[in-house]
Amino acid sequence: MSETLQQPAPAAAAGSGGSPQLAHGALKGADSIVMAVAGSAPGYSISATTAVLVGAAVLGGPAALLWCGIPMLGIALAFSHLGRSDVNAGAAYSWVRKALHPGLGFISGWAVVASATIFMVSGAVPAGQATLSLFNENRQWSTGAVTAVGAIWFLIMAAIVAAGVTITTKAQWIMSAVEVAILAVVGLVALFHEAGRHGAAFSWSWFSPTQFHGMSGFAGAALIAAFYYWGWDVTANLNEESKHSKLAARGGIIGVVIVFALFELYTIDINLFFSQDAIAKGSTSLPTMLGAAVGGSATGKLMIIAVMLSTIATLETTLIQVSRSLFAMGRDNTLPKIFGKVHATRRTPVVATAAVTLVSLALFVAAAFQSSVQTVMTDSVNAIGMQIAVYYSLASLAVTVVYRKKVLTSLSNALFIGVLPLLGSAFMIFTFVENLFGDSLSAGTKEIGLGGLALGLIPMVYYMVKKVPYYSRRERLASEDELLPQGAAEAAA
Template identity: 55%
Template structure:
């Protein structure tokens, strides 16, 4: 498949201050980043109670029917990345394939969702640290916020100091996390097969639709499931820093989604089987730690808390990468202040963007103390982020169909992986976005849509200033 005839600013000659550290991430590193971005241990620990509350025994079905479209969207990212290597990823692709306004809002959706997540992610990092060393204080929001802020600042330093350091940190944290999860998954399977479980026996019926509380129940569960998967696309935002990026970044995203899909399904089934509904609800802020106690009393909970803590810290780092690289691309295109688009001369990272994100996030940490318990904050944040995820994933999947429209029917492979699968992913995410709005509470909708609408202000300002991004260089391939 040939390269596009016209390349956008992503592949054009750039001034030195607009360049990131090329080749810092290997092909295997792209897979590690994608897995770390979805944060399997954190997602299971922080989100399972919300998913079970929405779907009950149909939780595995929610993950399945959201996971299949998500793999299609990963294919979309892969093909779009072949045509345009850009740290802004969907921001650039949607802007060129569909319309610059939609592309800008895609980039903005990622920026605000990632910023909201800084609170949703840092609080559990602090809470898990307290659960290990001071269990009696694990529900103290102020203390958890403070410790979470320290972890966050450590990740800020890693992201600031270069992609190679970031990659090394991810290899260590994610490898330990996934190994712990695999070992506990095997133990849980053995124990469940011998009848040592408190919940119902496994049934293939859990993958069907009959356990959902109507269409509203499915929509609520699917929005939560989207949050589970979110983050794998960090491999796309790292494309300018990845070796052989035209191939490696996209493949890393696809493999990352498949790996976390398997982990999510195994542990969600395990939680359904090994724990009662009351146990799940009572441990809503750390279901995984409670599962560890059930699987391996005394020590299992502590080990899985370590996995959750590593996962949370790792995903803070990948989320920082996503938001800072998106801001870098937007600053480089002058759709935001140009300072965001400059890279540090020595570290070759978007240092200004990283510093601003860190400052805003610390302010949000302080404000989060007035929002309620850790569980309350997580619940509202997960649903609001889910709206924004559905929005920009939908547009990115649609972008590949439009960009590659002349090639879709040239082979069965193209039809399935460029047309049908991403197209179904776009329809699914768009449907979830529209249908879920009336079902969500006013707080969630105001956070999810309100922060997205704020992006219209800088968009109109820089459109009027004549940013070349809004002139749109089409992303057509031949």
Template identity: 55%
Template sequence: MTQTNSRPDKNVRSDGAVPPGDGEHKLQANGVSAAGSIVMAVAGSAPAYSIAATTATLVGVAALGAPAALLWCGIPMLGIAWAFLYLGRADVNAGASYSWVARALHPILGFLSGWAVVISATIFMVAGALPAGAMTVTLFAPDQANNTLLVTAVGAVWFLVMAACVLFGVHVTARAQWIMSLIEVAILVLFAVLMITHAASGKHGGPSFSWDWLGFSHLTGANVFVSAALVAAFYYWGWDVSSNLNEETKDGHRNAGSAGIIGVIIVFLLFEIFTIATMVILPAKTIEANSANILSVLGEAVWPGIGGKLLVIAVALSTIATLETTLIQVTRTLFSMGRDHTIPKVFGTLHPRWKTPAFATLVVVAVSVLLFILSNVFGGSVGQIMTNAIASIGIQIAFYYTLAGLAVVIAYRRVLLKSAKNFILIGLWPAAGAVFMGYIFVAGIWQNFANAAWVVNILGLGLIVLGLLPLFLFYGKAKEYYSRRPLELPAELDAAAPPNVDDRDPAR
């Protein structure tokens, strides 16, 4: 399919799937199907992992307002997903927001947006690998579940296995995701039905469900709302990996963005069902006491004997799967940066056989293993490492999602009033998402200063600011990136396009 612009863009290939560069800089086109892109988006948000890792944290922050936090963060998050869809229509690039923000707002903001993706994903390697290790140890040696060294070592092994899948090509990556994610989601759907049946039977350990749990009445106070929103943002984060795979997805300029929207909707439903069920079925003290193993306890309550083990398997698969998608996100972003020479150009090279960013992958692996060691030596308990990582990642997520939401409004400003659809899906909704994310970014940082949460701000904000260093070091070598022209809209959406453009043309 051809990505058709009203003004031909030399930086977009005629097949609409692979952006500029000679053969050395072309990822493997058509390696991911449309359905596979949806699987990637769901796996990126890691529903079972997110529920297991953050439900107790969210309930601890928002209490009965936890379902509302997911709902009122999910709505603006969907606006950001619409932004990614339309930005991807205008520019197929593995860097996604890194490229889009640069061309719609400013190259420096684009670079920092990509940098935020890189550092949030790298920090997540620790936040994701530790639960993978913990779930595996829980399954085979439950008496060693609190052994931080063993948990870290096992998590590192899983991380290396997923790194190998990412290195060996997008086809291998896609097959691994299909297997892990389908089993995970099947288990979650089964337990969603079981939990609804269990709760309907009146077997409650907690309060009965009330519709006001979805309103603002339990999110009183700015501190409560901001803290809950940052945790909720971490729940959803990861669906945008489908956009980082747009060069490798069949008809990526359409399918990658659509997959992100479908992924957000699927995980929203799972998050809400499991959060509400947890609050209804388990007592508050049980939730607090089992923050690291909440799904296992929930499974035992719903299906004694086997339920806990099945959900532990789902969490393990989810965690391992999201390690893979996060590796994809960070390596593709680094590849796009290297291709533009905004970081050392060796990051923009591909393995000649596998067509994957091999150098970027190996560097991320080395840095992540080092972080595993440092977190084990200096980070304290697994729980403390997770708490700091989740809070700091929430700040970085809010930063680059804010910029993406603004970017689509600016890029498409000439066509926002062309139709009600354009106004809502390209203008109003993404803009609302950007305002929401921008608010929790600023308020979250301010709140951390007020609470003396220096570690979170150093990791969250300080590492974004650190991106100014490579920006200045390589500014002179990336003149094309820092002088590239603005995004050009697809012809069927461009107000300046020639009349009688046939949107039914399969070439588009």
């Protein structure tokens, strides 16, 4: 069996049979940064996840975000290098296959599909909650009403994603700019606003790993913190549609830094302003409560708008991520080939988008019968955390394998393609294993997390037996300098 060296190719040349491909070059460098921030969705994450994080870490939320943020930066570095080595809409699905093993590559891709599909519900719930709060912020809306409104927003975003990546990007610029501006101003004002505080006095111990109840407590908080950051890697799935400038390749890294600052700011603010009981009761309304405490009802309404825009934006980026992953799998025939079909003029994976939309709507129906919004959020956040830990850990390991001959050639290489990515991989493996065998997660959450991954074994085994080229043809992923002419490679080194 021959081994080939993978060379990146323009998206227009990918695939076979001359079929239309994704819109190569539609995204510029700055677009990638906006997509990374929108994917992590600071407003949504603060709204959806803070109460869950406080339940696991109490006052240690800033520590969880810090100690998860460092390895997450290593993972972002890994994605940046691998994205330049292999331009593929499947991202980790393709990279892990070539660097480690086809089976692990497919599981990486399937973890993206499973986590993103589950997220459609947990992402739409705060959108529904925020929308209804604009009409009556004091009313306790039923889970069914919240889910129904969230489903409407989801369908609108699905239509925009199907319309094309250029329209999607323009919508993201508007939504993310307004969201980040509101969050930054309100968050900074709250940090220095003394009146109305009913929480704990600030302490640097909030950033200490000693805040957690043993390794199990730390792992549970880290799983939730990983969910905060998750989504920036949509930039990798947009590889085939991006102009590959250095800024575009580093969009995920810059995005992680921006959302880290916002997450820490708001976790500190919420610790300062609210008691543990108030946080638990506030649930997804915490940003609104913070805004009202700082500037009254008008500021509270502004925070509702920020959360709503953030949630809508991240629904859109998650739809992009899962549809591009399914597209890459269909193109390789590791899933039915029809998923690799692209609209002739809009150049979007229409079948993949439609399939995710239908499955998500079925999940919306199931979620509407849950006892509370908080139950939906807690179960889905933790289940998704388990799934993203799988593909983040494998992709981070892959970059060190690909660049193993370069790791020890300089101090910067040792740090940026060795230590930090390996730290990210080890951190995610630890988080997954500790939560799987620990008692911090409910049995139902583990069933959702593992069950979603296990479903992927069915198509994996089926297409392995069929010996599709993805599994039967060996390809090696080249490091960046191997893809350059000799002179350019020496200059880059």
